[in-house]
Amino acid sequence: MSLQNRTLRAGTYLGLAVLAGATLFPLLWVTSIALMRAPEAAAGTPSLWPHHPTLVNVINIISRQHLGRYFFNSMVVAATTMALSMLVAGSAGYALARVEFRGRRLVSWLVMLGVLIPNQALVLPLFEMFRTVHLVNHYAALVLPAAANPVGIVLVQAYMRGIPAEILDAARIDGASEWRIYRSIVMPLMAPMLAAVGVLIFVVSWNDFMWPMIAMQQESMQTLPVALAAIDREHYQDIGLMAAGATMTMLPMVLVFLASQRYYLRSVIAGSLTD
Amino acid sequence: MSTAFGRAGAVVALGAAILACAGCAHAPCGLNVWAIGSEADALERMVPGFEASHPGVSVCVQELAWSSAQVRLLSAVAAGDPPDVAQVGDTDLAMLVTLHALRPERQIANDFFRGAVHVTRFSGVSYGVPWYVDTRLLFYRPDILRRAGFDRPARTWRGWLRQMRAVKRILGPGQYALLAPTNEYEFLEVLALQQPEPMLRDGDRYGNFASASFRRALTFYKSLYEQHLAPRIDDRQLVNLWWEMARGDFVFYVSGPWNIGEFRRFLPPRDEDLWMTAPMPGPDGPGVSIIGGSDFVVFRVSRRAQLAHEFIRYMLADQQQVRLYELTGDLPARRDVWRLPPLANDVKLRAFRLQLERVRPFEAIPEWDEIMDGMRRMAARVAAGDASVRAATAGFDRTVDDWLAKRRELLARSATPTATSPRQSDRPTEAR
């Protein structure tokens, strides 16, 4: 190996180590602050490490700020959104890729148009709609709009296009109903992609902020990030408390990510290969 | 794989059940009460006492967030579905009165702070019962002030300015005489209220910020930053203002009553003497300040008005007013309660007691919050040297006139019954 190549290799590892340090450090530091006692957290010279670790901040944010309630809300919303959008994206993505029907091109085009509409620009009429049907402050207000996620449909559609049509055609010639084909052949085929879409939507839903803040005005119905931002407005000066809140909000997603990395990364990658 | 989908199906079913049940039956409420933030928590803890004295009545307290309370109340009124009783702050009252949503209230006590009652009145009729009150005044470091040669904070702008300059000389680098965060409007609002002319004119139809009065207030405000008596920072850049104040980074801070509790929460008891409160200085003598707080209102469509009034009466009894203070730090709206412990014994509360007698309400129109927010932005530009006082105030008047266009149109058609004589119908500012 030439000297140039060896320097390049060493440089690559060094560069990656610096980048990884830059991404991980802020997260680790916040976790560390969460474990500090009040004076240490706001000392003129910041500490890297809690010299007298304490759980007081974590206990405070959970007990005094009802973090458990928000966690439950986030869980319900993210899980329901995930399940619903898997069902919706699965069937639509499959049909758009592999079933011929009148208006297919139009529907495909509409789905692509949906991708290009900045959904946060729609919150005003959405709020009015939900207010009219008295569903503001209900989980439905978060679940239903999030389940209308065109990206999920596009991902499944692209994935199904990659699966040879012959498999399905054989079943059709056997005279199986379209529904049976879907259940017994298509679903197992697209399971990996669906799982990936599911995890992606779970994470997006968990982290969503603007619409949940608008739709959930009752404190007991708020999701974790919304509640965290509200607590932040009142207690931003309590560094330890806010650091604990931030950590407790991020940690579940990091764990979900680590556990489902395989599926999650797949959906991210598939997203790049569409159209 | 079908089991995975079975599981997904189960999640959907569970989700659907939760969605469906979000509106499902609670125990029937004998009285619906909406309250905001920590006051809702406090109410919930006081409700059992009321229920004990009213057998068979169950009170449901619903908690709103400060940021969305107005939207919630408006939506509920528009939908014909408001609660029986609600805690209402600042501009919300003006809007609800405009909507004919509220019942006129009789005074249930004669020892309310006058300013607090004043702000519930529209065209001479009162639409709310003051629950707790709020104002802004000086928090300061008595020891540093003494080192600079002064016994107590000055009563006039001129004297105060002299004190701040003297204090600044004995402070270290990076330390300031005054903390006046540029993202808060209350301090400038107080300075402007201390002037003879109001901030809006012609029955709150037009902005009056180019007046000599407001320009005087803004010039004073600007000079504090120009002379480096106050840093140009917003409160997000503070890590912990109570420690910073204890360290001597700031000597004066204009703020509200909740900070008494916060100082005690963040500083150890031995540091109690490091901070004190004093009434606002004024242009030429003791200054007025703003009056804020929350009121109880009863909605017109409520069929339980009798019970609602009993509830309000219960919450305004001595014991409950003291309890509210203990739970939240909210200052009782009734003067007599201040003679009871622990309020009577607290030296830091005395300045609040004095200041609450010297308040001036602001213009009670729904646009007021937006106008104050705009004023804050305009003042920040002036303080940063990006615009002159004259140009900024003239430009801001045009903006305010734009915002008030619809109000003028409605007044012209006399579609709104709001009393409009300046400073008569006026309302306090936000309670937080």
Place this chain on the structure above:
Amino acid sequence: MTRKHSSGALFVLPALVLLAVFVFIPLIGVFGLSLTDFDVYSVANPANLHLIGADNYWHLLRDRQAWQALETTLVVVVVGVPATLLLSLISALMIESIAERWRGLFRTALFVPVVCSTVAIAISWRYLLNTRFGLVNHVLGLLGLRAPDWLGSPHLAILAITIVVVWKGFGYGMIIVSAARKEIPDELYDAARIEGAGVRHRLLRITVPMLAPTLGLLALLDVSGYWQLFAEPYVLTQGGPLGSTTSLLLLMYERGFRWWRWGAASAIAMALTAVMWLFAWVQRHTRAGWRGD
């Protein structure tokens, strides 16, 4: 081959209904609202609602705050998107060039910020960037550099926010570029090596051109995301100092939900959507150009 089947419509029906109700009808709704003076008085009494044509748009044109918000959002897009693409590209190429067993570790480390809640991230960075107590300035001080007022200076604050946005976002692009890099046939590199092409030559003549379509798509995704900047300024700076970090979406939110001027807010939402489509159009045409060569 696929077969004509009427049940296809049934399969897409749920998706179509959801999209119609929660995307397309609201879009029409935003446009409709933008032509009215819908405000708090209209909530009180529908009789106070008027059609006012394009007035809200004319107002926007001479609204300082709106222009400032447009500029702010454009800065984040114009500075942030290329920075993100560059970081995504570099980190992906670096990861693809190291030993297999280390890849997973680095990939995970660089990707973690992507899955973290923006609100939590913004809170963390606010303490990191604090002028007087923050760790960033502490380190700069140790290096003998002057400590900048990150979130307090109107010029730096938007830059600080851009840094946070890029920091959180580049891992996503890294994964995508990584995948696309795998698709480039090794033969291309072998051939170039035989011809004696150096590392730089192979990077600029093979890797980057082959990745161009992917980078184009990534650019669109990043533009779409950054164009909807909201949570970072909401938490980090509340739009200040001096309005320098008020994004279009934050302005829309304030007009709509703080001041209840829905007509004016809807005009901002429409402008936001229109510019988004402009970006998509430009991207489509640029990418077609890339495909041509």
